[in-house]
Amino acid sequence: MSLTTFLQHCLTGISIGSIYALIAIGYTMVYGILRLINFAHGDIFMMAAYFMIFAMVDFMIPWYISFIIVIAGTILLGITIERIAYAPLRSSPRMSIMISAIGVSYFLQNLATYLFSALPKSYPSIPFLNNTIKLGEVSTSLVTFITPVLTVGLVFVLIFLINHTKIGMAMRAVSRDFETSKLMGIKIDRVISITFAIGCFLAAVGSVLYFTPRPSVYPLAGSLPGLKCFIAAVFGGIGSIPGAVVGGFIIGLSETFIKAMGYSEYSDVFTFILLIAVLLFRPTGLFGEKTEEKV
């Protein structure tokens, strides 16, 4: 493998890895606050792609306005789902709310099949993102290059938000102790809504970055990426934002290199083996906190 080829593979891997990271943050944040694995997150990602098709293809809106519409639409969808399917179950056993999440996931997939048919639709191309650029010998599209940069930027903003703002402090408090923070006067519903909004915002950005170089959208398009990002979150330690980012990058890179070695059949197999291995040997993941049982 020549150096150019190696660098090309690295770029591809980092690019897909950073998209995984963006979506994995959505899983990990919701888990941190609600102790809920939001199985519908991958399908929210898929719906964001359909919003983009709607805005740009059906209504011919320019891409920069469409982008804002997609983000707004996705956030609205996420908050609505939380209000309708999760909020009423807040005092029920944790299992009920998880089953509700699985229900929402199937609902979204079938809704998309009903509304947009099972045939793949082509994702609109955003003109400048598809431009080919050359970095030395390595040739790639602009979007592949922008993706990791944007991801790292967003992660820093997010970490700043969590560590240095009032709402961030509220989020940390809620994730530490739900009941006490409620007693201390934190508006739980608002914190949860904002958490979902952030997760959906990142899923919307991830969806634009994911589908621009892979322009084929169908109702199940979100399920496999969704699962992989869930694995990334678990691998990094669910509940931990840096963990989700590192997990995403590791899965993206290892997938690319397995394909590069000629074992493309086994790339998904590897990802799922990774999940099993992590759960067996280090259930809290790379950066996960050790949970102490309160007696």
Place this chain on the structure above:
Amino acid sequence: MKRFVSILLVVLLCLSVFACGSKDDKKDDSKGNVVECNVIYIGVFEPTTGENGGGGMQEVLGIRYANSLFNTVNINGTDYEIQLVEVDNQSDKTAAVTAAQTLVSSNVIAVLGSYGSGVSIAAGETFANAKVPAVGVSCTNPQVTDGNDWYFRVCFLDPFQGTVMASYAWDQGYTKAAIISQNGDDYSTGLAAYFKIAFEKLGGQIVAEETYQTNETDFNAILTKVNASGAEVLFVPSSIQTATLLLPQAKALGISAAIMAGDTWENETIISDAAEGVTFSTFFDENNDANEIAKEFVAGFKAWLNADPENLKLNGGSDGVAAVSALGFDAYMVVYEALERLAETNSVAMREALIATDYMGVTGSVTFNEVGDANKDTAYIKTVQGGKFVFIKTQVAE
């Protein structure tokens, strides 16, 4: 009283079972499906959803157009109406068998289809057991007709197509080729294998052979590897869906090697900046003036498409005539022409009539060899240029 009623019901139930049974007994097994009430049913076994939904639909359009022109037939002095029974095999091997059974029980006397070889191979046995002949439209894998006396086809085969593309690549002066094929897909792996055999025989070298999974969306890793292998030409027999994903990624990676594929790529949805210069083999060219029948078909089919916005939408939003639509038309006409020569109106006689086919169609003359394949010797090579399909040349296998 209650008991009496229930016994009566049970007895009636048993009788009804016998009633159905006696009806079945009347059906002569040696005749297959028999035409009743002066209506001939012809099955259309095509994918309209799933991976090959787009191309399958274009094939159905060709068949519907043919049916709209020729919907009655006179057999031995009696007029019959011809009706199509359409089922969707969903581009899925399991669903294909169920779809085939639906057709058989709808009393069809011949079946047209399918687009995609995998589904045709899967359903072949169902048609053979029911003694219903099937005419394949664009299923190019040899296994469709091999060992199945009830399957015919009007298109050329993968060994021929693979060889033609290898010959074309060699004629263009390429000596190093790479192959990318879809794991577990009969069409893709078959074509890839025949290309390899033919290209190596000509003296060429296969420098990389890669496979990908169904529904793969990211080809960057495979393409990077292939590019590093120094290939001058990439042969990528695949579905249209794969083409629309792979081509932009190949362009972004700056791959300079020529890209070639099989007949599936002749679909307007693949056309984009990234598809410029791609070449593929196909069954038919709408601008070929040499064939009068083809000229008439192209004009008529375009008018038919434009008359109904729904048809235009199903054809991918334009009135371009896909090769598979022409083949669909020919397959229907082969069956229609055989109907006119029927001795008896049942599916076994239908097969006898089909064997004797000698028909001049849109995609050339159709006669069947002993396996049931059409004797064809020419493929059309096309390319994408300026956002359109452009005919380059006809190619014979070397």
